Amino acid sequence: MELSDLILLKLNVCVPKPSQTQNMAVHKMKMGFIVIVIYMCFFAPVHQAQPSSATISDLSLKNMDFAMNLYRKISNYHDKNIFFSPLSISTSFAALLMASDGDTHKEMLEGLNLEQLERADHPQLIPELFQLLNDNITQNGSLKLDQGMALFIRQQFEVETMFEDQIKKFFDADIKRVDFADTKGSISFINEYIKCKTEDKVRKMISTLDAMTRVMLINTIFFQGAWQMPFDSNHTQNAPFYIDNYSVVQVPMMFIEDKFYMMEDVPLRAKVLKLPYQEGVSMLIVLPNKGMDYTVIDDEISAEKFLSWIKKLQKTKLEVNMPKFKMEQSYSLHSLLPDMGIASVFSNSANLTKLSKEEGLKVSEVLHKAVIEVDETGTTAAAATTIGITPYSLPRTFIVNRPFFFFIYHEDTNCLLFMGRLIDPSKE
Template identity: 35%
Template sequence: MASSLYGVLFLVGLCAPIYCVPPANVPRGGSPHPSSIKSIPTSQVSSRNADFAFRLYRRLVLEAPSRNIFFSPMSVSASLAMLSLGARSATKTQILQSLGFNLTCTPEPAIHRGFQNLVHSLTVPGKDLSLQMGSVLFIKRELQLQARFLDNVKRLYEAKVFSTDFSDTAMARTRINSYVEKETRGKVVDLIQSLDPLTAMVLVNHIFFKAKWEKPFNPADTKKSFPFLVGKGATVRVPMMHQMEQFAFGVDPELNCFVLQMNYRGDSVAFFVLPGKGKMKQLEQALSARTLRKWSHSLQKRWIEVFIPRFSISASYDLETILPKMGIHSAFDKSADFSGIAKRDSLQVSKATHKAVLDVSEEGTEAVAATATKLVVRSKDGPSHPTVSFDRAFLMLIMDEATESILFLGKVENPTKS
């Protein structure tokens, strides 16, 4: 049975608190509709999403240093963009600016059309590669939604909408968690730990990815117990996959790191990035859409001996404590203006939860010259091909080639910690 990388959820509970938030004095028609507005190119949305992904990654590292990091930037970006449809005034501006968009240069309708194209592209059913992303709104029965918001989330983000009784929090929680578990093939369970009785809306974005390597590893070549360096001098034992093959490979001399690209069958690729010893922080600070483009264009196919651990990791994040540090403040406090969502109720975001699971195995994932660097390990009389062993902390990115989108991003500090 193939191992898989199973998806990621961004959940937002929009609360209708007891207090009232005075409506902002802004026009009501600010949602994208005019057909005369052209979408921005998908590549531009992907580039903004990549920079947002790396900013969020750096923030997650600050919150949990020396721990495994894993999340779906695409899931978080799409959820925030969809949420911005119902935001007004500073709440809207903060969300879209944090995603990297300048509303002076790019009209909001064009941004959402760009996301629309992206969301539509990211559904690839297939035998060897399955990629599915979806959004769901669980709406309090008594909540009267703005018709334009409802139309836009369905039309632009292909969202489903379910009426939900939040007065019975246990039943609502079970319903949402069951839906999420089904959509992620049973890999993401109990996403929501609790619900506030004041919850008015829960927004869920899920992404599911399962793919086979174009050049799979032979399980017979996997070393059952291989040392992997964690922390200062400490090691853990991991199963280490091994193969000699032609892969796109390079060394970035500026960032002092190896970059290995391994293709999946279909239009997705994985990047494994191994910094030199003591150079992880330098690499993390330099990550950007530009860095990613540089790697994509400079890697060259060559014979290489590769050692990559077989592992499974998961991560959960309470984004309501992280996103305000990235500039999205008002969505989470009493100044929130989501008057584009509901006709009467004053709403604010009460919870933003993100959970991701990654499995990497010999079969696949269900979720420069080597001589230019001192990091290449070879003996005097050994073969001329480079050898790269991912036996210490490394980064992993999974990308959709057709849209140049980062689907998943993570750091493996300890592959034995799930």
């Protein structure tokens, strides 16, 4: 892709490319790699902003319920694989909350399930909580979870100073001026920014751009996780995965035997398994019982249910069989969020006066892209601990060979970083 000298100069200054050493490190730790990108464009045509209250655990719980509601909206549209980052989406809209006022602000608060955290006497509480949550998740520096936000602003567009200061303060956002009238150059510049921020995993995020774009908000999140107990790649072999009663695919199935935390949700007719990553993050797998329609569980997923699963986990010796898989999913959230009550921000009645006093602003689209790769190892050094089976204590089995749900969460805060549903591991 050709870039103008100006764009190349900006990239060299603002977004240095990863070194060969960094690329090798990423390759070695690909096992729980996840990436998300969200962008919001504010186009010409409409008119007027206000945000705010509680604790990190309150915020995590509210984010989780929003995630479950959004999942149900997505699942209503198809019966395929699903994967997205609730934290990334919520963080983006938390930034947008600071730009909004009136009914637009109220709608977003309610749609994001954050209205109970709003405090008139503490208008910056919600962004403060997001800042504290991010600091808490990454506090010791050992967890590889990089979140980034960038605001691309049209060169002559005037952003309110308070909004610009707040988005830098609470979300450490990059503020960049762009000539959106040069659509080809802008697309190249923005895609290169995203590519660098996601360590080359997300390319060509956008292919078209309206020349009337005023502001573009981009949020990226990048996670690398190494299993606490890696699977032994020598034991990986092709095995059947039953998509439904009529469709079966052969997929690489990983194997490990060790002690894991699990529980059975008898009323729901499902089993739950926790697979810990290093540094305080885990994947929770919810596997419907054999013959159980996974869509029944769709209606039961909630923050309360998720927390009940975590509390009831018990350690037991298990043989775990789980498919390797890669997934890349994209969503046009502006088509989904109005059904969740977030509508006016996309319409000519949008009130974004805390972003700018310019009239005629609305959010044109919200794109969300997520990528995940799950395989046996996290780091090359961690790969070889296996426990032999003895005839004295044969372990139970947890065979993930049919559609399942998975959640990746930070254990100390119960913050839901990512969630998904895998129907067909042979489809990326």
